[in-house]
Amino acid sequence: MPLLLFIALAVVPPLASMAGQAHVTGLFARGMIFALAALGLDLLVGYGALVSFGHAAFVGLGAYTVAILGAHGIHDAAVVVPVAVVAAAAFAAATGAISLRTRGVYFIMITLAFGQMAFFTASSLAPYGGDDGLTVSTRTTLFGYAPLGRDVALYYVIFAVLACAYGLMRFLVASRFGRVFRAAKENPVRVAALGFDVYRFQLAAYMVSGVVGALAGVLLANATEFVSPAYMSWRRSGELIIMVLLGGMGSLHGAIIGALAFLLLEEWLAGVTEHWKIIFGPLLVVVVLFARGGLVGIGAALARRWWRG
Amino acid sequence: MAEPILRLEGLCKSYGGLDVTDHVDLEVAPSGVHAVIGPNGAGKTTLINQICGLVAPDAGRIVFAGHDVTHRPVHARARLGLARSFQITSILPAFSTLENVALAVQAHAGSSFRLFGRADREEVLNGPAYAALVEVGLGERAHVPAGSLSHGEKRALEIAIALAMDPKLLLLDEPMAGTGREETERLVHLLQGLKTRLPMVLVEHDMTAVFELADHVSVLIYGRILASGPPEAIRADRQVIAAYLGEGE
Numbered sequence: 001m002p003l004l005l006f007i008a009l010a011v012v013p014p015l016a017s018m019a020g021q022a023h024v025t026g027l028f029a030r031g032m033i034f035a036l037a038a039l040g041l042d043l044l045v046g047y048g049a050l051v052s053f054g055h056a057a058f059v060g061l062g063a064y065t066v067a068i069l070g071a072h073g074i075h076d077a078a079v080v081v082p083v084a085v086v087a088a089a090a091f092a093a094a095t096g097a098i099s100l101r102t103r104g105v106y107f108i109m110i111t112l113a114f115g116q117m118a119f120f121t122a123s124s125l126a127p128y129g130g131d132d133g134l135t136v137s138t139r140t141t142l143f144g145y146a147p148l149g150r151d152v153a154l155y156y157v158i159f160a161v162l163a164c165a166y167g168l169m170r171f172l173v174a175s176r177f178g179r180v181f182r183a184a185k186e187n188p189v190r191v192a193a194l195g196f197d198v199y200r201f202q203l204a205a206y207m208v209s210g211v212v213g214a215l216a217g218v219l220l221a222n223a224t225e226f227v228s229p230a231y232m233s234w235r236r237s238g239e240l241i242i243m244v245l246l247g248g249m250g251s252l253h254g255a256i257i258g259a260l261a262f263l264l265l266e267e268w269l270a271g272v273t274e275h276w277k278i279i280f281g282p283l284l285v286v287v288v289l290f291a292r293g294g295l296v297g298i299g300a301a302l303a304r305r306w307w308r309g
Numbered sequence: 310m311a312e313p314i315l316r317l318e319g320l321c322k323s324y325g326g327l328d329v330t331d332h333v334d335l336e337v338a339p340s341g342v343h344a345v346i347g348p349n350g351a352g353k354t355t356l357i358n359q360i361c362g363l364v365a366p367d368a369g370r371i372v373f374a375g376h377d378v379t380h381r382p383v384h385a386r387a388r389l390g391l392a393r394s395f396q397i398t399s400i401l402p403a404f405s406t407l408e409n410v411a412l413a414v415q416a417h418a419g420s421s422f423r424l425f426g427r428a429d430r431e432e433v434l435n436g437p438a439y440a441a442l443v444e445v446g447l448g449e450r451a452h453v454p455a456g457s458l459s460h461g462e463k464r465a466l467e468i469a470i471a472l473a474m475d476p477k478l479l480l481l482d483e484p485m486a487g488t489g490r491e492e493t494e495r496l497v498h499l500l501q502g503l504k505t506r507l508p509m510v511l512v513e514h515d516m517t518a519v520f521e522l523a524d525h526v527s528v529l530i531y532g533r534i535l536a537s538g539p540p541e542a543i544r545a546d547r548q549v550i551a552a553y554l555g556e557g558e
Contacts, residue, residue, distance in 0.1 A: 171424065171425050171426075172424055174427045174428065174429070175423055175424050175425055175426060175427070175428055176415055176420070176421045176422075176423040176426070176428040176431075177421060177422055177423055177424050178424075178428070179408070179412060179415070179428040179429070180412070180415070180421050182404075183401050183404065183412055186401045186402065186403055186404070187399060187400070187401055189363070189383075189395075189399060190395075190399045190400065190401065191412075192382070192383040192384045192387070193361060193383055193384075193387055193392075193393055193395075193399075194384075194387055194412060194413050194416040194470070194474060195384050195385075195387030195388040195416040195417065195474065196384055196416055196421065197382070197384045197385075198384070201421075204422070
């Protein structure tokens with residue numbers, strides 16, 4: 001199923017241009033960017049039962065890195081990407097070190113608080129647009145070469161980053177590290193009694209997740225050529241959680257499917273009626289209530305039925 | 310007596326006005342089974358939780374394997390060689406039986422900050438884990454989810470997990486709790502085989518099992534050690550009989 005998903009994503013641009021619907025490529029590009037952020041969040045929510053409600057802050061951090069460095073004439077990925085990664089890792093280390101001392105609702109609330117802090121910090125950055133945000137005049141270059149100039153090229157770069165991130169996450173959850181992290185989700189007391197410092201494992205995962213979010217932010221700034229504090233709002237954080245739940249948490253490809261489904265549904269319903277949220281909201285409630293495994297769970301159940309005839 | 314593996318000095322813990330652990334001094338010999346018995350609410354589990362680090366004592370000292378561990382966290386004590394089983398079975402239900410034990414092997418098999426390579430295929434972890442499962446009689450159940458094991462099998466799994474940690478001391482918190490007669494006998498037999506290899510602290514209600522296994526018995530009542538000595542002496546102790554063992558025992 002993950003392989004089919006990636007094949008489908010790979011053929012979107014040629015199909016879209018053949019059908020004369022070039023804007024579909026842009027829609028899927030945005031979908032894959034949110035899929036990347038949701039993928040990172042799934043590591044925490046799905047494999048660690050750590051519901052981070054401030055994940056949009058990492059996306060915003062990545063996006064603002066592109067915009068702020070760009071405002072100072074630095075556009076090269078060789079600088080932008082490392083700066084975004086280090087900034088996200090540092091922010092994750094500092095906020096995670098505090099948030100991970102709490103559990104459950106408190107963890108949700110404190111990550112939300114940190115997310116809001118990032119949001120208000122971005123809003124008050126007067127030299128960089130404050131509330132209004134700022135435009136990104138030049139897309140990120142690679143060693144002076146401008147491969148992201150064309151939208152299709154950008155699409156495949158996003159595709160490649162998403163595929164790599166997916167592969168790395170797969171390795172991560174199956175590794176020794178991932179096993180301790182997954183075990184801590186089930187029974188942290190038992191895992192500590194075995195001799196593992198659960199906190200350290202969770203903090204490391206939190207940092208990995210934050211860095212993936214920041215990479216999504218770097219791509220987002222390039223795709224929209226604009227950044228604003230809205231990228232960090234709590235609604236965005238909530239949407240990321242919904243994407244993970246919608247697709248089916250704890251499966252990785254579920255997060256990707258969830259993010260794509262979310263954006264496509266939003267796009268389609270918004271075209272049908274201007275009151276689309278009245279349909280969209282209840283729809284999400286239904287999926288979350290009646291399909292605990294999300295879309296991936298529904299797919300698996302249908303496939304089982306089909307096999308049995 | 311040789312240097313004790315575990316020494317409690319003046320350990321105190323109270324919840325509100327209730328002294329759950331009241332100046333407990335205890336020495337556990339580096340070999341044999343040291344049973345801690347007492348009626349419900351005597352503070353046995355709280356005592357075990359203080360030894361392993363889940364509960365912080367209000368006063369006193371805990372010395373394990375020559376280290377003062379009074380203020381060390383749970384995982385640090387586990388690393389020093391303190392393994393425990395829980396009164397309420399504490400396993401990873403969604404993991405396979407083998408992975409439950411392999412994780413314990415992993416805990417002392419070097420770095421767990423390894424981000425690549427499938428942990429569930431590592432022979433260096435699975436080999437010793439499987440051996441521990443065979444030892445407790447769960448070899449054939451290695452690949453089923455641990456959550457689907459019977460109650461008695463889960464208790465055996467807890468012991469396999471503890472063994473796989475290669476511990477210096479094993480804390481067993483009511484390992485026979487909720488098991489049937491037959492399973493209790495199997496567990497007693499299993500622990501009898503293990504007691505020559507490593508020292509254990511056994512908290513248990515099943516008096517038959519205690520007197521079959523123990524080399525030393527301490528009686529805990531209202532948070533205080535009422536008596537401590539060899540099983541025969543405890544069985545004959547008037548105070549203990551009056552307060553706990555009663556007549557039928």
